[in-house]
Amino acid sequence: TRGTELLKIEVTRSVSAPAAERIVGREIAQVKGIFSNSFSPYPEDLSHEIECPRRLRPEYYSTKIDGERRHYLLTYGNDRFGIGVCSDDLIAYRYLMGWIHCRDRQELYKIRHFIPHTENGRLLVDFFTALRCRK
Template sequence: MKKFFIFIIIVVTTIYLIYNRNQCKYLGCIDFTGIKEYKIKDIYRDEKNLYSALYIRSDNLLRVEMKSDASREESDRNIESRTTTIKSQFENSRSPYPGEISDEIKCDDKFKPIYRDGYVIAYLNSRLTYGACSEEGNAYRSLLTWQYCDKQKKLYQLEFIYPKDKFHEDRLEITCLD
């Protein structure tokens, strides 16, 4: 009888640990309007401290990157680095072949990202990358935002991607489910 109780305790403990370990997997630890409508399209990375994937909901996409075991300071640096990387793609640069047409390569302000408090609005090409500076080159618009969850020690980078003609700047209220 004693062995049976020990066995039951081990099984219950194992189930509890597995449940708690997987409880906050993927998007399960945050909430925003419509989150349950997104379905996984592609998982890019699924490692111990890094998860990145592409989700789909009708005709819009959600690109997610989640970093675990991240401090607030590390997360702030990560956000600053990502924002700086995006900005650098749209800075004017010298033409490799200066001449009569132009000495400089530059992007029209219309296609440059817009930086707001806590998020970035930008155009993306058909391969979901930044940098196209023409109407024909841009297929999507995105709203890139971040959410740091203190209790989870996780940084979520969420990029809501819409066909450019269906984009709307409604920033969702994202909450941590601690």
């Protein structure tokens, strides 16, 4: 429901570092595809293209933590925890999607974290960057 926090963690086991990079790259490409400009299904409309405002598009980041590359993105979610929100009236959450590959355990963690949209997205980044792999 609106105004709550949600944290989802998906674990994929037996994933090498190169395989993890491929998986993450593919998932980032899928998100980018959601936000790419598309043609209107009704060409006679005033606009021939449908475009999400730049300020509502995901911000993509890559950083190194403990010698491992981490990729994440910040965007907005709707009241059903979906992404692809391109209108202010549909925004319910600030959303971080990120990936952590734990080389020693050969595990890939996909983190999906939603907080109320009125909260600062820095809270999501701080939480994500504080996560560490178990030994």
